Amino acid sequence: MGLSNFARYPSLRDKTVFITGGGSGIGAAIVENFVDQGSRVAFVDIEDAWSRKLCEDLKDQYGTAPQYIHCDIKDIAALQSTIDKVSRDLGDIAVLVNNAANDMRHDWTTVTPDYWDERMAINLRPMFFTVQSVIPQMKRLGGGSIINFGSVSWKLAQGGMPAYTSAKAAVHGLTRGLARDFGKDGIRVNTVVPGWVMTERQLKLWVTPEAEKQIDQSQCLQGRVQPTDLARMVLFLASDDSRMCSAQEFTVDGGWV
16 A cells, blocks of 8 residues: 555554554554554454454555454453453553544534533543553653644634544543653653545535535645554554654644644
8 A cells, every 4th residue: 555655763663552443544554553553452443344444454465464353442441451462462551542533513502411421421531441452551661652633623713523522632632641640660652643544434514516616725844644644653652763852742634634
C-alpha cells in the first residue's frame, strides 16, 4: 500500500501497541502502519468481518498479522480484561492509541440523558480507562506513549452533534491533565486532531458535492486528508523521535483550523 517511501522508526520495532477501533478507517491505517514498522500490534473493534479481513490482508502482505479481539469499548470491564490479555500475549503495552469514536449526527432537541451518556461511553470514557490499565505496564517499561484522538469539529464550531463535539473537546483536557500526572514516569500523552478524513464512512455518509467545495475552500493545502496521513503522525508520536513531546495537540487537517 505504498508505505515503503515513508519514515522508518527503529524504536517501534517489537514494541507492543494497542489500538481501539482498529478494524476500518483511520484505525485500520494505524494498525497497518505499526505492522509495517515491525511492532507487535493488537486492536479491538466490534466489526468482526472488517477486522478479520484486515488481519488476513496484512498477513498476506507483511507475513505477520495483528492480534484482533472483539470488544465493545462501552464495556469497561471487558476492555480492561482485553488489555490484560494483550499484555500477557504480546508483552507490556508501550503505545496506546485511543482512536475509536462515533461521530453520528444528532439534533440537540432529541437528545435524551441516555443518549448523551451513550455518546460519552463511546467517545470519551474508554480513553481514561484504557490509560488506567496501561500505566502500570508503561511504568515497568520505563516509559510509553499515549495518543488520544480529538477532532477539529468543536474548534470549527460545528453544529449538529453536540454530544460528540463535547466529548472531543474534553479529550484535550484529559490529555493535558494526564500528561502532567505521568510525565515523571517518562510517559507521554498527546492528542492527534484529524480534519475531514476521507474514510469509507465519511465518503458514504457526509462527503457530498457541497462538502467537497467546502473542503476546497477551507483547507490551505489542495487534496484530501487520508487515513494514512493520520497514521504517520501517530507513528511519530509513538516513536522515540518525539521523546520530548507531551501534553500537545498535533493537527492533521490540510491547514483548515
